[in-house]
Amino acid sequence: MKLHNYFRSSASFRVRIALELKGLPYDYRAVHLVKGEHKQPDFAAVTASALVPALETDEGAVLSQSMAIIEYLDETHPNPPLLPKDPLGRARVRALAQLIACEIHPLNNLRVLKYLVREMKVEEEAKNTWYRHWVRSGLEMFEQELQRLPASPYCHGDAPTLADCCLVPQIFNGQRFNVDMAGLPRTMGAFEACMKLPAFQKAQPSNCPDNEG
Amino acid sequence: MKLHNYFRSSASFRVRIALELKGLPYDYRAVHLVKGEHKQPDFAAVTASALVPALETDEGAVLSQSMAIIEYLDETHPNPPLLPKDPLGRARVRALAQLIACEIHPLNNLRVLKYLVREMKVEEEAKNTWYRHWVRSGLEMFEQELQRLPASPYCHGDAPTLADCCLVPQIFNGQRFNVDMAGLPRTMGAFEACMKLPAFQKAQPSNCPDNEG
Numbered sequence: 001m002k003l004h005n006y007f008r009s010s011a012s013f014r015v016r017i018a019l020e021l022k023g024l025p026y027d028y029r030a031v032h033l034v035k036g037e038h039k040q041p042d043f044a045a046v047t048a049s050a051l052v053p054a055l056e057t058d059e060g061a062v063l064s065q066s067m068a069i070i071e072y073l074d075e076t077h078p079n080p081p082l083l084p085k086d087p088l089g090r091a092r093v094r095a096l097a098q099l100i101a102c103e104i105h106p107l108n109n110l111r112v113l114k115y116l117v118r119e120m121k122v123e124e125e126a127k128n129t130w131y132r133h134w135v136r137s138g139l140e141m142f143e144q145e146l147q148r149l150p151a152s153p154y155c156h157g158d159a160p161t162l163a164d165c166c167l168v169p170q171i172f173n174g175q176r177f178n179v180d181m182a183g184l185p186r187t188m189g190a191f192e193a194c195m196k197l198p199a200f201q202k203a204q205p206s207n208c209p210d211n212e213g
Numbered sequence: 214m215k216l217h218n219y220f221r222s223s224a225s226f227r228v229r230i231a232l233e234l235k236g237l238p239y240d241y242r243a244v245h246l247v248k249g250e251h252k253q254p255d256f257a258a259v260t261a262s263a264l265v266p267a268l269e270t271d272e273g274a275v276l277s278q279s280m281a282i283i284e285y286l287d288e289t290h291p292n293p294p295l296l297p298k299d300p301l302g303r304a305r306v307r308a309l310a311q312l313i314a315c316e317i318h319p320l321n322n323l324r325v326l327k328y329l330v331r332e333m334k335v336e337e338e339a340k341n342t343w344y345r346h347w348v349r350s351g352l353e354m355f356e357q358e359l360q361r362l363p364a365s366p367y368c369h370g371d372a373p374t375l376a377d378c379c380l381v382p383q384i385f386n387g388q389r390f391n392v393d394m395a396g397l398p399r400t401m402g403a404f405e406a407c408m409k410l411p412a413f414q415k416a417q418p419s420n421c422p423d424n425e426g
Contacts (some may be wrong), residue, residue: 048357049312061301064358065315068307075300087288088274094281099262101311102278106319115346126333133328144261145277 002027002056004046007208009033010105011066012053013169016208018070020199021160022077026055030210033110067094067101070162082162093156096145096163100170104138107131108173128177135174139184142167146186153193164194172205215240215269217259220421222246223318224279225266226382229421231283233412234373235290239268243423246323280307280314283375295375306369309358309376313383317351320344321386341390348387352397355380359399366406377407385418 003019003026005012019026031037031052038050047054047062055063055072063069074082083090106112108131116122116130149156155163171191174181181188194200205211216232216239218225232239244250244265251263260267260275268276268285276282287295296303319325321344329335329343362369368376384404387394394401407413418424 048361049316049354051316051354057301063301063304063308065308065311067315068304068311071307072300072304075303087285088270088276090288091276091281091285094284095276095278098278098281098314102280102314102319103264106315107325112320115343119346120333120335120339120343122333130328130333133332141262141264148261 001025001058002029004029004031004043004054004056005052006031006033007205007211009052010109010169010173011051011101013172013203013205014066014101014165015053015055015069015073016203017160017165017168017200018073018082018162020203021080021082021165021197022073024073024077028209030208032210067097067162067166070165074162080159082160082165084157084161089156092149093161093163096142096155097166099138099142099145100163100166103141104134104170105173107134131177132174132179135170135177135179139170139174139179139181139187143184143187146190153189155190160194160197160199164190167191168194168200214238214271215242217242217244217256217267217269218265219244219246220418220424222265223322223382223386224264224314226385226416226418227279227314227378228266228268228282228286229416230373230378230381230413231286231295231375233416234293234295234378234410235286237286237290241422243421245423280310280375280379283378287375293372295373295378297370297374302369305362306374306376309355309368310379312351312355312358313376313379316354317347317383318386320347344390345387345392348383348390348392352383352387352392352394352400356397356400359403366402368403373407373410373412377403380404381407381413 003015031043037043038052044050047064049064051064053066055069063072070082083093113127116127146155154160155167168191216228244256250256251265257263260277262277264277266279268282276285283295296306326340329340359368367373368380381404
């Protein structure tokens with residue numbers, strides 16, 4: 001498999017975690033978003049939507065959207081599972097993942113921040129306030145959801161799931177923009193538990209071949 | 214089942230379509246987002262994140278996040294299926310759904326538009342330009358993805374799926390803000406095919422009990 005991705009992309013990081021948790025080897029193909037490499041013909045030939053991550057399977061299919069890719073990996077390589085077996089547990093884990101992937105991250109990705117600055121002439125400080133607002137308010141919702149679930153070292157159950165694959169990159173991202181992480185005990189507890197595992201360590205941006213420090 | 218939702222919420226509309234496609238009866242519980250009813254204690258008692266839609270199952274569990282709810286309905290009431298049976302097809306359908314639910318809709322929901330106006334002092338016209346930019350550019354990506362898939366009256370295959378449950382509300386939403394829908398033949402073809410079906414007709418905002426016209 002080939003993973004077209006960018007070291008600092010949260011959505012790419014989610015898929016790298018899933019691949020590491022499942023012990024699946026992959027070719028790392030760097031696509032430098034800040035340099036606009038995703039808009040070059042080479043990458044357009046790979047994926048229609050010009051978004052990273054994109055996973056090329058050994059059969060030559062190209063998959064997009066990080067949560068869809070992770071579910072595909074989970075269905076084709078079921079061990080260890082990244083979703084619970086029961087429908088209610090699966091719904092809980094997917095909802096946690098989507099709380100991050102649909103409510104927080106989309107507001108803060110690179111093309112949105114660029115639009116704020118270039119098209120809307122938003123100042124640096126207002127852009128950073130926007131960023132921190134959505135991460136903090138989103139993580140507060142996330143914490144509220146976790147607080148209603150049974151105690152667990154991770155987001156759900158006794159092993160990392162799709163929800164943790166989404167949470168960890170979001171925390172990295174927020175920390176880079178100095179988001180206040182106080183008062184989120186379940187959330188930060190899950191983050192810290194994950195970061196003790198080799199899969200999360202290996203997948204992190206600082207261990208990527210295209211890492212710029 | 215009880216569906217806490219709002220007639221104009223795209224994410225609520227997605228779940229209403231899925232419930233209608235599966236022929237599942239439900240109590241319609243209106244939560245008026247513009248009046249802030251989602252922030253009232255009544256609704257906070259139901260759901261931790263104060264987001265609609267929220268589905269209360271007959272067993273009393275409360276589920277959040279529209280795509281997670283739809284997958285739960287698909288797993289607990291498999292007919293008609295809203296996802297293909299093969300992992301690759303499932304990945305395709307989920308990616309199409311997520312292209313809308315993660316790349317387009319989050320930038321245009323009510324709380325984001327409110328933040329732009331109230332906190333960032335963005336003018337009405339710039340807000341509408343923002344709105345149309347993300348819908349149009351997102352639907353162009355969606356069209357590119359559809360163009361790479363085999364011909365189909367719907368988004369994928371010969372019956373509506375999770376992807377159509379997400380597409381149709383996004384088109385309604387875009388039309389309300391006068392987004393140009395020209396040059397999107399597969400996308401608009403799928404929309405029109407869906408709107409010929411009673412399930413999509415019944416679920417639309419104008420047929421909701423809290424519709425304000």
